[in-house]
């Protein structure tokens with residue numbers, strides 16, 4: 001039986017990917033940020049999952065305003081790296097896990113989460129920056145990755161409550177797969193940031209730290225946060241945080257916090273990161 005062993009939450013700021021790719025991670029501006037992920041890289045290298053399910057949002061790279069799936073699952077064998085305007089990042093192609101992905105699609109759809117199935121899709125910074133932060137710069141990514149996309153770009157995104165319930169369904173799906181796989185779930189995006197309009201550059205460390213506390217101690221309370229509260233407190237792009245709740249819903253209620261990191265600024269955003277392990 002496959003098993004979810006841990007969850008990783010992390011921001012996915014594209015400038016972090018650029019800093020890595022351009023060899024700037026040792027610069028004074030970036031050094032504190034990358035230092036914060038050293039322990040996480042070690043944890044990931046030791047944990048050696050067989051597969052990752054990476055919950056993220058596409059930023060108009062694979063989808064546009066023409067087609068907007070609320071939830072979508074990447075079932076392909078391979079996902080090429082998207083060109084976001086400066087050519088694709090020079091990181092390894094992302095290998096999928098079609099067998100587990102199709103099983104998850106079947107399980108969550110029969111469980112009444114009508115997820116969109118995607119068989120061809122480039123992946124952008126939303127997926128590659130978290131992989132770089134946790135895995136460094138390997139020649140090949142150390143595990144296959146099943147992308148799980150969430151629309152947080154065009155209103156209306158799903159509620160945090162619905163995301164948490166999808167995480168619970170995801171867990172039921174993984175636990176009914178008949179191969180012994182150790183699975184890590186990533187919840188990405190966040191924390192507080194607003195990239196546009198009058199409040200561009202908004203950072204709300206108080207809200208961010210309360211959210212991190214909630215992830216560790218009281219995730220159900222976080223499922224009650226409404227869209228307008230995310231936007232008011234965490235900025236328009238802070239809504240990305242609903243994706244963390246899919247990861248959290250896939251873990252034990254009493255999952256153990258093994259690491260936390262919070263840093264401001266990266267580009268014009270706050271960076272949050274947490275690792276949680278299932279005890280059982």
Ligand code: DHB
Nearest residue numbers: 012013014193267268269
């Ligand atoms: C930026 C873009 C993002 O998608 C994000 O989540 C944070 C920051 C940016 O362009 O700086």
Ligand code: FE
Nearest residue numbers: 012126189240
């Ligand atoms: Fe983003």
